Amino acid sequence: MAELNEILRAHGSRQDALLPILHDVQAAFGHVSEVTIREIALHLNLSRAEVSGVVSFYHDYHRTPDPRPAIKLCRAESCQSRGSEALAIAAEKVAGARVRVETVYCLGLCSVGPNAMIGHEVHARLDNGKVAALIGAL
Amino acid sequence: MMQIRISDDALAIACGANLLARAFAERGHEVVRTSSWGMHWLEPLVEIDGIGYGPVEAAHVDAILGGTADALCIGRIADHPFIASQTRLTFARAGMTRPTSLDDYAATGGWAGLERARALGAEAVVAEVTASGLRGRGGAGFPAGIKWNTVRVAPGSEKYIVCNADEGDSGTFADRMVMEGDPFMLIEGMAIAGLAVGAGKGFIYIRSEYPHAIAKMQAAVQLSSAIVAPFEVEVRVGAGAYVCGEETSLLNSLEGRRGEVRAKPPLPAHEGLFGCPTVINNVLTLAAVPFVLSQGAQAYADYGMGRSRGTMPVQIAGNVKHGGLYETAFGITLGEIVEKIGGGTASGRPIRAVQVGGPLGAYFPPALFDTPFDYEAFTAVDGLIGHGGITVFDDSADMAKQARFAFEFCAAESCGKCTPCRIGSVRGRETLDKVIAGEASEANLQLVADLCETMKFGSLCALGGFTPYPVMSAITHFPEDFGLRMAEAAE
Numbered sequence: 001m002a003e004l005n006e007i008l009r010a011h012g013s014r015q016d017a018l019l020p021i022l023h024d025v026q027a028a029f030g031h032v033s034e035v036t037i038r039e040i041a042l043h044l045n046l047s048r049a050e051v052s053g054v055v056s057f058y059h060d061y062h063r064t065p066d067p068r069p070a071i072k073l074c075r076a077e078s079c080q081s082r083g084s085e086a087l088a089i090a091a092e093k094v095a096g097a098r099v100r101v102e103t104v105y106c107l108g109l110c111s112v113g114p115n116a117m118i119g120h121e122v123h124a125r126l127d128n129g130k131v132a133a134l135i136g137a138l
Numbered sequence: 139m140m141q142i143r144i145s146d147d148a149l150a151i152a153c154g155a156n157l158l159a160r161a162f163a164e165r166g167h168e169v170v171r172t173s174s175w176g177m178h179w180l181e182p183l184v185e186i187d188g189i190g191y192g193p194v195e196a197a198h199v200d201a202i203l204g205g206t207a208d209a210l211c212i213g214r215i216a217d218h219p220f221i222a223s224q225t226r227l228t229f230a231r232a233g234m235t236r237p238t239s240l241d242d243y244a245a246t247g248g249w250a251g252l253e254r255a256r257a258l259g260a261e262a263v264v265a266e267v268t269a270s271g272l273r274g275r276g277g278a279g280f281p282a283g284i285k286w287n288t289v290r291v292a293p294g295s296e297k298y299i300v301c302n303a304d305e306g307d308s309g310t311f312a313d314r315m316v317m318e319g320d321p322f323m324l325i326e327g328m329a330i331a332g333l334a335v336g337a338g339k340g341f342i343y344i345r346s347e348y349p350h351a352i353a354k355m356q357a358a359v360q361l362s363s364a365i366v367a368p369f370e371v372e373v374r375v376g377a378g379a380y381v382c383g384e385e386t387s388l389l390n391s392l393e394g395r396r397g398e399v400r401a402k403p404p405l406p407a408h409e410g411l412f413g414c415p416t417v418i419n420n421v422l423t424l425a426a427v428p429f430v431l432s433q434g435a436q437a438y439a440d441y442g443m444g445r446s447r448g449t450m451p452v453q454i455a456g457n458v459k460h461g462g463l464y465e466t467a468f469g470i471t472l473g474e475i476v477e478k479i480g481g482g483t484a485s486g487r488p489i490r491a492v493q494v495g496g497p498l499g500a501y502f503p504p505a506l507f508d509t510p511f512d513y514e515a516f517t518a519v520d521g522l523i524g525h526g527g528i529t530v531f532d533d534s535a536d537m538a539k540q541a542r543f544a545f546e547f548c549a550a551e552s553c554g555k556c557t558p559c560r561i562g563s564v565r566g567r568e569t570l571d572k573v574i575a576g577e578a579s580e581a582n583l584q585l586v587a588d589l590c591e592t593m594k595f596g597s598l599c600a601l602g603g604f605t606p607y608p609v610m611s612a613i614t615h616f617p618e619d620f621g622l623r624m625a626e627a628a629e
Contacts, residue, residue: 014394015393015394015395016392016393016394016412017394018394018395019374019375019376019377019391019392019394020374020375022377023346023375023377044394053396054394054395054396057379057396057397057398057553058376058377058378058379058397059377059378059379060346060376060377060378061377076308076497076547077308077309077456077493077496077497077529077540077543078308078309078455078456078529079308080540080543081456081457081529081530081531081532081535082456082457082484104347104378105306105308105380105497105547105550105551106306106307106308106310106347107148107152107347107348108148108149108305108310108311108313108314108347108348109148109149109152109311110308110309110310110311110453110455110456110461110527110529111149111178111179111311111453111454111455111456111458111461111462112149112152112153112178112179112181112461113456115152117347120349120350122148122149122151122152122350123152124149124152124153125153
């Protein structure tokens with residue numbers, strides 16, 4: 001709770017602080033809980049419905065925690081043209097239930113795909129072997 | 139000790155540039171991290187005294203240092219045909235400067251545009267931008283000068299500059315490369331825009347999938363704050379919604395709301411961010427402005443064809459041999475870009491299709507490769523330039539699957555505000571599933587065509603409105619993938 005209060009204090013109380021607050025909350029707690037939504041709503045003088053609506057709209061925010069390590073595989077057109085669909089199947093197989101394989105639409109590395117991102121780290125020119133190694137190291 | 143130049147662009151890093159930089163540093167050499175030249179198939183590219191080596195792996199380091207890496211050597215980088223044949227106005231510094239070095243920026247003509255803008259005054263700056271013929275590079279191609287003038291004369295004490303850096307289109311990376319490679323140029327462009335319309339503050343809205351661009355822009359904003367003052371710039375980060383690349387949706391997101399599209403009018407130029415007159419421009423539009431101001435409108439307008447003036451940073455991507463950033467004057471043909479400059483597919487198989495303009499752009503068959511890169515010429519063949527991204531597919535591509543993906547993507551990213559987009563995308567995907575399963579192909583494709591008509595004219599923004607481009611172009615140019623040839627043969 002102390003951490004949440006710190007986040008809220010750092011961003012002020014105008015409505016346009018909502019996304020920056022949610023980014024920090026998601027990063028700090030791994031999800032945006034019901035209790036947190038209540039606190040944010042109070043802080044920004046918004047209804048809980050308004051905050052919930054924003055949380056559910058954006059792909060980056062999650063309502064429930066998932067502590068598993070994650071890899072984001074790009075599956076947009078440029079990576080598709082370089083074999084991302086077959087790679088995604090291979091990645092799922094290696095990941096099993098231990099690692100979460102997420103889909104991302106475009107990392108802006110479209111000439112050297114298939115690409116993936118782990119945290120803020122980017123990886124290009126992936127093949128089955130490389131993606132298995134990345135997942136294995138998570 | 140040698141000076142080794144290696145890019146710190148995210149693409150170079152993704153290809154292993156950091157490991158390489160470390161390897162050279164460990165051997166006692168000075169490593170300078172620069173922006174990327176944009177020859178992506180050669181990344182990580184190592185530059186020593188102007189000579190390039192690429193793509194380099196850690197195992198090659200000793201051979202390069204020992205002078206026995208001839209196989210990797212591409213000669214003088216600046217003379218490489220991919221670079222030498224370009225017209226680099228926006229990407230003039232690409233590969234040459236350290237992205238967040240104020241010294242490098244000032245030494246290469248940086249801030250000269252802002253200086254001239256300050257001497258000219260608001261009205262003359264807008265006139266200059268109008269005369270340059272610069273059009274919005276985000277996709278719509280609206281004349282920047284006209285937009286700026288609308289905001290300039292709009293009543294209101296608070297006005298804003300918003301830079302749309304929500305570059306979500308697959309096959310595009312020019313915005314990312316500007317932000318990571320030449321961030322001060324974008325800040326300068328925004329400051330000039332602020333001066334021109336009387337805005338004191340600017341926001342850069344960057345997608346969260348671009349952490350390197352976010353870090354570079356934040357650093358650059360801090361370093362340059364005294365230079366652009368009293369104009370202020372703030373970096374804001376998106377949250378994974380493609381639709382926020384649509385300008386009104388982006389404004390809602392900046393305000394802390396769901397990224398739903400707003401109905402127009404009112405135009406953002408009249409009622410934009412926080413209800414105030416707002417210039418909202420793409421990264422490439424704003425990044426072109428310092429050149430226009432420092433070199434003069436005519437210098438920019440001298441390039442291009444018809445009503446498409448200046449240069450376009452074309453992004454060559456997908457299954458292509460020589461992918462990367464290719465800035466050139468409008469007028470070059472699609473075939474020249476893909477075949478001559480891009481060198482055909484990376485897989486070595488024949489080209490089947492290229493998608494121009496991101497997920498909402500049309501698929502072109504090689505038969506249309508003589509189309510010149512020009513806003514109007516692309517419209518004439520039912521396509522769009524969009525943000526200038528080109529994704530190449532080889533002959534293993536299944537165009538029915540690509541058309542289905544266009545609907546699927548639209549369904550996943552629809553903001554949900556208007557029905558044609560929200561429902562149409564889902565129904566479209568279902569109907570194409572039937573076609574792919576061979577179920578009453580012709581009747582179902584007729585339904586898809588009807589649906590596309592509704593989405594095109596009934597959607598509030600380009601997401602629903604342009605999804606018909608990839609779908610219908612795939613059906614029109616590649617009917618055999620939709621079971622149509624078989625049906626005709628049976629008749």
